[in-house]
Amino acid sequence: MSAMQWEAVRASAQWAAYGDALGFITELTDTAGVRRRVGQDEVTTTVPWKRRVGGRYGRDMPLPAGAYSDDTQLRLATSRAIRGDGEFDAEAFAKIEVVAWQAYALGAGRGTKAAATGLMRVEAKWSQNVFATKAARYVDIGGNGAAMRIQPHVWSARDLTNWDHITRDVVRNAVSTHGHPRGILGAVLHAILLAHALDTNELPGPKQWRPAVDWLEQVPDVIAKDDELAYLWLPTWSDAAGIDFRSAAVTVANECRAALEAFDPTTPLTTETYAALVQRWGGFDAATRGSGTVTTLLAAVLAHAYADSPEAGLLLAANTLGSDTDTIATMAGALLGVVTAGPPPGTVQDVQLIDSEARRMWDISQGREASTFAYPDLLRWSPPKATLDLVGHTPMGPALAGLGPLTPTDTPAASNQATYVWGTLPFGQSVLVRARLDLRPLDENLLPGDVRPPRSRRAADVPKEQQLLFEAPVQAAVSADQRPGLAGTAPGAVSERAHRQAPPSIEEIVQELARNGFTPEQVGRALLHQIRGGRYGVERAAAFAGLLARAYHSEQERPR
Template sequence: MSDLRLKRTISSALWSAYADALGFPTELASDKIVQQRLGHSTITRTEPWKRLVGGRFGATVSLPAGAYSDDTQLRLATSRAIRGNGYFDVEAFAKIELTVWQAYALGAGRGSKAAAAALCNRSNTWFSNFFANYENGGGNGAAMRIQPHVWAATNLKDKASYVPDVIRNALCTHGHMRGIAGAVIHAVSLAHTFETGKPPSPEQWPDLADDIRAIPKMIAGDNELMTFWVPTWAQRSNQSLEDAVATVAREWEDSARNVASILMSRSLQNSTAVYEEVVKAENGLSTAERGSGLKCALFANVAAWISPQAGAQESIQMVANLLDSDTDTIGTMAGALIGAAYPDASYLGPVQDDIYIRDEAERLYGISQGRNTYSFSYPDMLYWQPPRTMIDILGIKNNHFHIDGLGDVNPIGAPFLGQKGTSWQWFLLSTGQTVLSRFRADLIAKAPLRKEPALEEMDTPDLFEQAMENKSRKLAEPFSVPTRAQVEVETIASDIPIRKMSSEILPKPVESHATDISPNHSRYSQEGQESREPLSLDDLTNEAIRGFDPQTIGRHILMLAEQPNAIELSIAYSAVVVKARSARLKYKNRNG
């Protein structure tokens, strides 16, 4: 049972990120816009594309295949804020993760951005973030990110073990009951899928209104919410919490029954047409309803319920190709359900940061089994203050690029130059996540010993191959494009404990230009089958640091000795393994 839950957790995490990436290019887009972005109007797998960031004075950036949006960004932020003992550090999530996220947000909605900006106010706490129009924020920005609370839950049958954290998470940014209820509905639906192996059926959807009605009881258990949030919210919204919850519960029941009647009376032979009919019937293509947290939770349940007949990949494609809908968010929520229900299903195309996503899923699974796992190292909240200007979140500290709150980062590729002194560039966090962050263009000139060319547009297919091509550069050059070995050594030696990272940080479909080592080594894949691809140095170190098995490490060194550049590869491999072993021993000693 435990092994099955681990598989469900990893699959749910990867599928949610994949569906986000597949729906990102088509999000709220017309046929013309999709054509401009992709060169065609239908998407069937993750692929490279270009997007304007930063508004009219921004830059057109290249996004590699598998690049995900704010949905997965905030899901990973939620995951990091869950401590190794299972405690959700909502203060760190609100005051650090959300504020810093503004520097690297991709495709973010206005409500979430406004909430994050308001949290930079030193007097605003996670439970007092009453910015302008907060009480009317009923969008899907909360529902899309709360899956980690379910993945880490120790008892999925006990909703009180995870729903209160879902509510705390949602209330940081969303003050309308539609946004909060959508998060609760999605969490309960995901827990049901983990427990039963299948998404809730249309007949069960109306009963989820009871979980909405339980929101006041869940809130009553939180002293900070009851003391400050509830009375302030009631005053600002001019209604009681119970009345607002009752209204949204009725809305859910009406919509769920309407959609269930449509599904029960239609053949699913043409699932795409049925899904489109459902979304249109609930005004999911209108500007007023398409971003609703409540409606997106419903549409995600629809897509997940259709998936046994349509297929997992086809169901996500169905969501991603319904233009003028919120494709990435509905997709990412449906992907979380589908991945949990069908852990052996495979998807088409790469997913950005898949190794890090898998790693976090394994960590949360460990928490769900009652184990103490490692925690992300946040700044001391007693002294932490968000930067007054968001563009200054990324700066230089001790001769390294540094993102406040998240630590040192390594630049990857060349920057994209915008207007008014603003640039964007891909950076690698020490956790293994990659972010496209904006910063002041003159920061490049201040970077000592930087040997990158002048600002220019990156060639996406070669974006991260430069790390392998430049592996002969010295570790002492702080702003050169890092090699794979450099990234491993610097990361594992940092204060943030990690277990493995990916050399294909923004992976490409099949081909790999990493150093080939062994054509017959078995690698864990999404399909759970063997891969006969050539093995990279990253694959060897990933395998070695999973268990530090002496025979495995010895075999690897003998394999490396047969390569043309044996000495260089062996040194890099040994450095990564030794640093990883040392970091893990230090962590175990600190934590008993």
């Protein structure tokens, strides 16, 4: 990687957020709606505007210039969940980040919202969030809610040509919320195209699209090599979906090939030809508009066509009303930023935070020491039953479960169901939270490890008048140099990890136990070894027990 690469990662992050902010203004509305929001028929840059939050009976809230939607919110959440040693903490992402996000989500998709509700269940795991409600079924969620957020896995990759490793983390991220192969494989396809762009400093074109689509058929092999995906997620998914993931991957790859074959890359991409392409690929159809694969392909085509004029490309995406404006623009922005020297031309909210997270991803990619976010202990994590209670009172004032103290930056605005207020989190992120006016106490186990209150005083002991939501707004946002430090990672952890030999897989351990006749002492030792196996001990033990039972039964049924 060249020295220029840091600038490429930084610009990729900034242009992705800029595309999101532009397309957020025009999302799910018509020309009259755009005029109501910004006073003109189309978007030309980021400006302050108003949007209804909280559904049909919510209220219109002012958003600052460059305000971003759930696309960038969940991208920042993904970034925080990547530890200083490069490991993606899938459980913290699913159980803490996605759950906490419900309190501040802007423009959230129905599928991701349903998945977030599912993850509030005590028994739900990142690999076991198979839910079915009247509103949605996990295995039907194939939208772009995963694809739009996975760029940090590429920005932090040590080796951009190691598609196996990038794919593994992207799939682990995607399956916590998305169960339809289009949602999972759309995320993989976008990641592979972004990895190519960062590796070569060139936007992938028709010659590179095909091998990236072909890679989708290899994803089942990547899943098979990962214990949690292979033995926990896949069997549960297969039972719920009633199909084989390998054949589903072939079907999705074939859909992508057919779409690309119907596209002529020599035709200039104008307002008319782009709209015709969106129409042909189902990008205006409510049933397929947000498809993970359709959005990824449209973003790739748009980025390739507008390599020399990225702003025009993002404005085209944002002003093609009726398409998924913010997500196509954010994914095209992530690609275009790689080859664009310099920041986007308009305001982006929280640009210092976006920069600092991009820098942390870059440091990780270089094997340098990087900080790790101090999430609450998952063994003690038990979120409130109501999303309105994710923001609660602590001895230090209001706080957001999982992410820490919340400093109000505006006056609260009440609606009949809830109160909305802009606030800032300790690391500099601006959030418009939805909460009760009269905050309930927030359990200290729901706070990050580095901001626990002193034990002498409980939240419930705070005088009642101090529990009202955000009485005294603080105007100044938290600057980068005022943010509390994150829990550091031990020096040398990165390089040492790279040289360690890979431990045997669960499958290899079970095969060895079978060869030895499943002796109770060996089985017990192997099970204890899995339970003590660090971060995913419980999951690995469950996967081990399931595989062991299958192997034992098949051994008993073999003719003697």
